[in-house]
Ligand SMILES: *[C@@H]1O[C@H](CO)[C@@H](O)[C@H](O)[C@H]1NC(C)=O
Ligand SMILES: *[C@@H]1O[C@H](CO)[C@@H](O)[C@H](O)[C@H]1NC(C)=O
Ligand SMILES: *[C@@H]1O[C@H](CO)[C@@H](O)[C@H](O)[C@H]1NC(C)=O
Ligand SMILES: *[C@@H]1O[C@H](CO)[C@@H](O)[C@H](O)[C@H]1NC(C)=O
Ligand SMILES: *[C@@H]1O[C@H](CO)[C@@H](O)[C@H](O)[C@H]1NC(C)=O
């Protein structure tokens with residue numbers, strides 16, 4: 003008996019320390035437009051060390067499956083589109099005599115790269131093997147040069163940055179920098195900084211500092227060009243320092259050994275801090291394997307172990323843990339690395355963007371990493387304190403770009419209504435939201451939108467406040483109107499919770515103004531009434547099944563009128579009424595999923611529904627609002643199972659900083675969050691058993707019986723042991739104190755949702 007008991011204890015102990023990183027496929031979504039970052043990083047880590055490849059197209063995360071290596075650099079984004087950002091603080095190993103280090107240096111790829119959590123390896127055409135590991139403020143390179151070669155070099159080109167080929171003027175620029183070679187402790191190291199600007203958010207010039215060490219003796223030559231983009235050398239020799247706002251500069255290090263490690267620290271504050279960062283995080287003598295194992299451990303502890311299952315289906319577990327990984331790459335925790343102001347508040351950056359992440363990602367970050375989430379909200383409010391606005395997006399310490407509404411409002415309301423308090427000053431939080439809702443930001447003269455700010459706030463606010471709708475005097479007038487309405491609903495929620503009845507009532511009224519944009523005459527496929535463009539007196543002609551260019555200058559940004567007309571998630575009962583009632587609402591939803599109705603979206607069967615774009619995220623679940631939960635399950639399951647795979651081409655679109663992966667995770671959990679409300683719509687869980695480990699040791703247990711790939715319709719369910727007949731539940735039911743959800747699944751749809759419909763707070767005139 004005793005032996006058996008000890009054995010059990012050992013099993014439990016080893017179960018707790020199970021290495022879940024083995025289920026993470028770090029190359030998922032890295033090709034075919036997923037744009038994910040396959041290199042090494044920590045949860046929300048500032049440093050993302052990975053390869054930069056050049057194949058004539060934009061390398062958003064640095065990575066490409068083909069093309070040539072131009073460097074291995076410290077800062078990247080993941081899953082973004084628009085135009086590349088970062089790809090700075092680079093090294094490139096090369097063999098042979100380098101006559102001009104400014105001359106388009108590159109190497110080919112000998113075999114596909116190898117990636118796992120905490121480790122990356124590239125084999126170059128020259129025979130050099132590059133291995134990478136990283137911590138949050140610095141990284142470790144290990145180079146293995148082929149035996150028998152002479153002239154082993156590592157090139158540090160401070161002007162290295164990811165270029166853009168899209169021709170929209172969004173390419174990053176190198177603007178100058180510094181490099182210093184220092185010899186202390188018998189060891190040569192280099193320090194300095196680079197200055198860059200632009201990229202998708204048209205950032206002002208920003209500066210990143212670096213500090214690099216080698217673990218074996220090196221000789222060096224520094225170099226300087228005669229201009230910022232020039233490959234003409236003016237100096238190439240043993241000078242120990244260059245600083246220039248005019249010229250490319252850097253150093254070539256000549257290494258003696260065939261195996262050499264380099265540790266590079268990064269900072270946004272100073273090169274001293276970059277040196278301190280690397281000495282603290284990866285001290286001299288640390289092996290790459292040690293750093294790799296620390297990274298795996300951090301991923302297990304901070305993220306992956308938050309979900310556990312006794313299910314054994316490897317494919318499903320791979321999808322689960324891979325999706326968790328990719329939802330936790332951005333934003334980045336840059337606390338202590340804010341160069342702009344002194345503050346005791348945390349500092350987070352690389353919000354890319356709330357337009358993408360407010361629906362599913364931030365609500366998941368709350369569940370997975372509650373401490374980081376509270377810090378993140380505090381950091382948003384601190385940006386408002388010092389810069390005046392919490393923007394929809396931010397990167398390289400610069401607000402922008404805003405594609406629609408001020409969706410940070412939705413995120414803040416979500417945190418507020420779900421009880422996130424801690425050290426958050428919610429009076430300031432609400433003031434930041436009021437700023438978005440009341441003060442038009444100055445026009446930043448971005449060519450994408452001549453009519454107003456793309457940097458922050460709500461550019462079309464003058465019309466929204468004066469008329470309660472948006473005229474074509476402002477671009478994206480219709481999609482912004484529906485987003486502004488949701489943003490105003492977010493304000494009403496927080497105002498209500500702060501006992502500010504006047505503001506709560508005011509913004510609840512404003513949250514209904516999307517209705518002013520409803521054109522009762524727009525008609526297609528037997529349906530009448532859609533969100534449409536209008537001027538002061540009249541609606542303008544508009545096809546509900548077309549969004550024209552669907553871009554910055556159009557009425558609708560990246561979504562069809564048909565899709566946007568479902569997007570007042572705080573006012574769904576009103577939509578049901580406007581479209582002619584329950585059956586018409588269902589038919590309208592069904593049309594979205596009907597193949598062949600439009601010319602676009604060929605990869606999704608020419609459906610109006612686009613699983614690869616965020617305005618469609620909530621739509622498959624809206625059947626719950628008319629008690630057809632079975633159809634929500636059918637449609638959302640189909641999307642999840644058809645368009646997501648744990649493979650490099652396994653995403654339906656750009657990951658968008660983990661937005662896609664977080665949608666998938668909620669589908670696996672069997673819930674869909676309505677951000678800004680406490681409501682979750684109920685779907686159908688994938689696992690027989692899934693435990694979500696919440697804050698303070700609380701747990702949510704989700705179980706299902708009778709399910710399989712074909713048997714996914716909910717037959718009945720219990721919440722916290724009680725029979726449940728609603729197609730929704732609230733945060734307090736299962737998250738606040740933990741809880742249980744027990745599903746019975748089967749292959750035939752049943753009408754188990756006989757209880758009250760999900761709330762439509764703006765329709766019903768209440769707060770959630
Ligand atoms: C990669 O480099 C090789 C050798 O320099 C060159 O022939 C080839 O054109 C390059 N490929 C691309 C996509 O730049
Ligand atoms: C290079 O030579 C060393 C010493 O002879 C040997 O240990 C190592 O395996 C060789 N490396 C390669 C890549 O062949
Ligand atoms: C100085 O440069 C020469 C090549 O011009 C090189 O051989 C030598 O090793 C360099 N010295 C140092 C200290 O890097
Ligand atoms: C495991 O899950 C995958 C993906 O959902 C599914 O295709 C497969 O049939 C499952 N395997 C078993 C044995 O249930
Ligand atoms: C964010 O970074 C700071 C500074 O390194 C650290 O103290 C804090 O714990 C980090 N937050 C989380 C949630 O890891």
Ligand SMILES: *[C@@H]1O[C@H](CO)[C@@H](O)[C@H](O)[C@H]1NC(C)=O
Nearest residue numbers: 465469473474475476537538
């Ligand atoms: C649109 O802009 C024009 C030109 O500035 C102005 O005359 C007109 O009043 C504006 N329309 C509205 C609805 O504000």
Ligand SMILES: *[C@@H]1O[C@H](CO)[C@@H](O)[C@H](O)[C@H]1NC(C)=O
Nearest residue numbers: 436497501502503504505508
């Ligand atoms: C309520 O909110 C409004 C902003 O809409 C603000 O001006 C006012 O001071 C607030 N009232 C109270 C009592 O906090």
Ligand SMILES: *[C@@H]1O[C@H](CO)[C@@H](O)[C@H](O)[C@H]1NC(C)=O
Nearest residue numbers: 520521522523524540541542
């Ligand atoms: C809808 O069309 C009818 C008939 O043409 C017209 O009388 C009505 O004014 C239109 N309504 C709107 C809001 O444009």
Ligand SMILES: *[C@@H]1O[C@H](CO)[C@@H](O)[C@H](O)[C@H]1NC(C)=O
Nearest residue numbers: 629630632633750751752753
């Ligand atoms: C559920 O009941 C409604 C009527 O309330 C009916 O329209 C619908 O077809 C039923 N659904 C199923 C799956 O039986």
Ligand SMILES: *[C@@H]1O[C@H](CO)[C@@H](O)[C@H](O)[C@H]1NC(C)=O
Nearest residue numbers: 724725726727728756757758
């Ligand atoms: C739904 O469940 C509630 C709570 O158990 C119960 O009071 C109510 O009668 C049920 N409604 C229906 C229509 O079964």
